Structures are given as structure tokens and as C-alpha cells.
Amino acid sequence: MLIYIYIIAITAEAMSGALAAGRRNMDLFGVALIAFLTALGGGTVRDMLLGNYPVTWTQHPPYIYLTISAGLATMLVARFMQKLHRFFLILDAMGLIAFTIIGCNVALRLDYQTPVVIMAGMTTGIFGGILRDIMCNRTPQVLRHELYASVSMVVAILYLVLMRLGVSDDINTLVSFCLGLALRLSAIYWKWSLPTFSYSPNRWED
Amino acid sequence: MLIYIYIIAITAEAMSGALAAGRRNMDLFGVALIAFLTALGGGTVRDMLLGNYPVTWTQHPPYIYLTISAGLATMLVARFMQKLHRFFLILDAMGLIAFTIIGCNVALRLDYQTPVVIMAGMTTGIFGGILRDIMCNRTPQVLRHELYASVSMVVAILYLVLMRLGVSDDINTLVSFCLGLALRLSAIYWKWSLPTFSYSPNRWED
């Protein structure tokens, strides 16, 4: 199941990357690169961080074609996408959670300790969006918006707890996925957010 | 031949990095770091992505000295460089193509699949400039200007096609290099560019 959601998710992430590139008036190539990085960048950073070589997408060229095609196709359909805004938020939420569970599994396979497993899940979930924002020269949105990274963390912890409790992997994935999705969609709907920290120094200069 | 072009290319790239640092009023050290990253950053990202350890420049200290010296020397000669603008565009084009061919060869040696080989070539060609722009806090230029990354892609594909056709490596390198250079210089001269994608949403907020 996770693999289908993953494919939907990288498509949705690629389209979100393409739109961000469009806001910076990038050319065809820029759109393709940002789409690719948004969709597959999180897993790439995770693999490089964990020393998990070869990096996953280098062994699966179809993912490369899919994300680049989705990015370029977005240029044609962008005008209709605002109407589909809510639909995309749901795809994006599914992607966040699928990425998180996949990332945890990669770190588990490499025998990393629990906090690293959680961070590997979160890295997979959110770093694509962070790379997209760095490439587009804006402050990463995932660090400022309503519950997003936190959902990734909750899903990773839940998944590990259920695993320790001996829940079978299929049921664990299903439960973690559904609860995570419910949490993320609730956060969007009721605009839940974490407290923010605002600091305006007079002279701190480091 | 490629090695001489490579040395000219990293020098030219280091100088372009130094000028970008100068526009941000960086100090001596900032100039040296940006020069180094612009010249050798593309290959570094490629090596880290492919798991090609040790990273190339760590085994060739002269490249480190050369790029840092070129960056610092640029501070002295910057005032004369505007007159040499066209000359530098040619060096930069030569660098782009030499980097691309070298990057393809690294990935081929590690037995990566064709699309990854093309991406390794392009990463080597363009990521130095992307790192330079990220460090200088501006939107990467290579994603917005006239044919640049596309030239890198065309060269990588041409090089691989000729290789499959059994063309000897020397002739292949020469042909790919000359056609790539002609394409890039034509793009500059006639201002060829890819279509750009402009997107100004009202409410898309992800």
C-alpha cells in the first residue's frame, strides 16, 4: 500500500515544487529541478545522512522521470490548480506521512538508535520542502506554519511504539497512517499551530 | 586535454564566485570560501550523492590552493574584469562542459544507470553555481537564465550516445566538447532561452 501512496506523494510534492519555481519565474529546467528536489530531496538528505548508499532514487529511474514530468505538467495545469487547493493539501498530507514511515524503516534497517530513526523519518518527510524553499530563496515554510513537522514526529513515534508493542507491520502502517492523516487534516481545518518564538534584539550580533 | 580545460575551468569558476562574494561585501575569508565552493562544490555534491568517497579534491590539494588563490587574486583585478566579460563567459562555458563530461565519467565508473549518469554530469556542471548563489542569498541564476543547465544535459546525452555508438573516448570528448561549446555560445549570442513559468497565486499557501 505504502508504495502507491509514495508514488502519489512524490507526484504531489513535485507539483508543489513546480509552483514554487513558477513564483520565481524559473525556466523549464528550474521547474524540473525544483520539482525533483522537492519530491526526492528529503529521501536524498536522509540517505546521505545515514550513509545509505546508493541513494534510493539512483536505483529507480522511473521516480526521476515521474517527478520531472509531474513538474513540467504543472506548468500546463497551474491555472486550474487553485481550485484544487484542498485536494492538494490532502495529497501533501498523505505524502508527509508516507515519507515519514518509509524514512523510519530505512533507519531501522540500518540499525540506528530510536531518536535517529525518528529524525530519519522526519528528514524524509520535511526536507524536500526545506530544499525547495532554500532553492527559491525563502525562509522554509515548514518551520513556520501550522502543525506539519510535528505531525511527522508524532507519526514516527507512534509507528515505533506500535512496533515495540508487537503490532504487525501492516496494521501498524495503516493505523499510523490514518491517525497521522487525521491529525494533519485537523490541524489544517482548525488552524492548529505550535507557539511561535519572536525575538527582536537590539544589539545581539553573533 | 580535459584536465587542462578542467584547471582553466575551476579558475574561472573561482573568479566568478569571488565576484559574487564581492557583491555581498564579504571579507577575505568569505571570498576564498565562495570561490572554493563555486569551483569545486559541484563535484563535491556529485561525490556525496554517488557515495564516491574520498571526495575528489580531498586527494588533490593543488586544486584547493588554485581555487582559493584565484578567488583572492580576483579582489585585485576585479576592476579590469568587466572589460573581459566576454572572455569569462567563454571560460565559464568551457568549464560547464568539461565539468559535465567529467561528472558523467565518475558515475559511469561506479556503474550507475544512464539517467543517473546524466544527472551526475549536470550536477557537476551546475551545482557549484547553485551553492555560490545559496551562500550569497540569491535565487540560483542557473535556473533562470539563457540555456545553461540545458547545455549540460545535451552534452551529457550526446556523450553517452556517442559512447554507445562505439566512438573512441578521445574523439567523443572532442566532439561533445565542441558541439556543447558551440551551443552555449550560440545561446549567449542570440539570447536563446527556455520558456519560463510564472505563477502568481492568490491563495495557494503550502
Next chain:
Amino acid sequence: MLIYIYIIAITAEAMSGALAAGRRNMDLFGVALIAFLTALGGGTVRDMLLGNYPVTWTQHPPYIYLTISAGLATMLVARFMQKLHRFFLILDAMGLIAFTIIGCNVALRLDYQTPVVIMAGMTTGIFGGILRDIMCNRTPQVLRHELYASVSMVVAILYLVLMRLGVSDDINTLVSFCLGLALRLSAIYWKWSLPTFSYSPNRWED
């Protein structure tokens, strides 16, 4: 000794990261991530660059908890921190130097050549701050301010010279640390800085 200074240093760096996040109005999670990256990002980049897997902090979860806690605690005490500005500059200077010496040792253990050892030390010392600034969408401060990266370079070179002269590691660490700290604090006190390079082109466009 170095390990205690290291622990103080990552705490101080995490707090500096949290303050930078606060200036961008980030949420709890953003603060935690930037704190973590500022404190441990330099060592992470070094390990990824040198192929030193597994990355150090993945084997030491307490460092993860410490930096994230320090970042979050900063949100509570930020209002008092401006008064402690000078105290923090001293902690930050200690961190810069401890990071540098630790980074050199990692590269030495992996048998890298001297210039790479120096660069590994500097990467550990300054890249946390660079990542913090990239994530907060500002031009890296370490490339523009008074002697900072240069202190890291001087410490790395001094440490290697004393090592070649056969000085025992304990004494070497102590001497390098004290001289480095004196240099950095002098640079802050007397506002020593490197010459900067300002370049305002009319038409250079690469």
C-alpha cells in the same frame, strides 16, 4: 577536557540558533531544528564530506536531546540574554575553537592530507553557523564579520604545527585552545577584521 568544552559549546551554539529562529518568528519545531543544526550541523557536514559514517551525533543521542532542549529553553530566557551578550560571545568563541580541534582530529584519524585536515577543522567550526543562516534566509554572518573563520584556520594550523613538533596532545590542545581564545576575544574587543571586498558591477551578469 575537550569533551566538557564541547558540551558547553554545542549548548551555546544551540542557543544562538534558537535566537536566529526567533528573529524569523519560527514555531517551536523550527526553533528546535535550527538549534540542532547550528550546534551539530558543522560536524555533520564534515562527516558527510569525509565519508566518516556513521555521522557522530547519530551514535550519541544525548547530544540530540541537549541541543534541542537548549534551543527550546532559549525561548524562555531570551529576554535575559541580551544582558549576557558578552558571556555568550565567550562561550561561542570556546565552541569555535573546540569544534576546530575536534574536526582536525577526525580528519587525522581518517588519514587525510594536511590541507584537508585544516578544512575539516574549519568546517566543523563554522558550518553550523552557515547552515543556521541559510535556513534563516540571510547571508552567512561568518563570512562578513570580524575574525571568526580566520581564528578557526589559525587554530587548526597551530594545532598541526605543534603536533609535527612532537608536542604531546594534551599540551597541544591546551596551548592551541588558549591562544585561539585569546585571538578571538582580542578580535572582538578591538574589532579586528579582515579587509572586505566590495564589487558593484554594471553589466557582469553570470
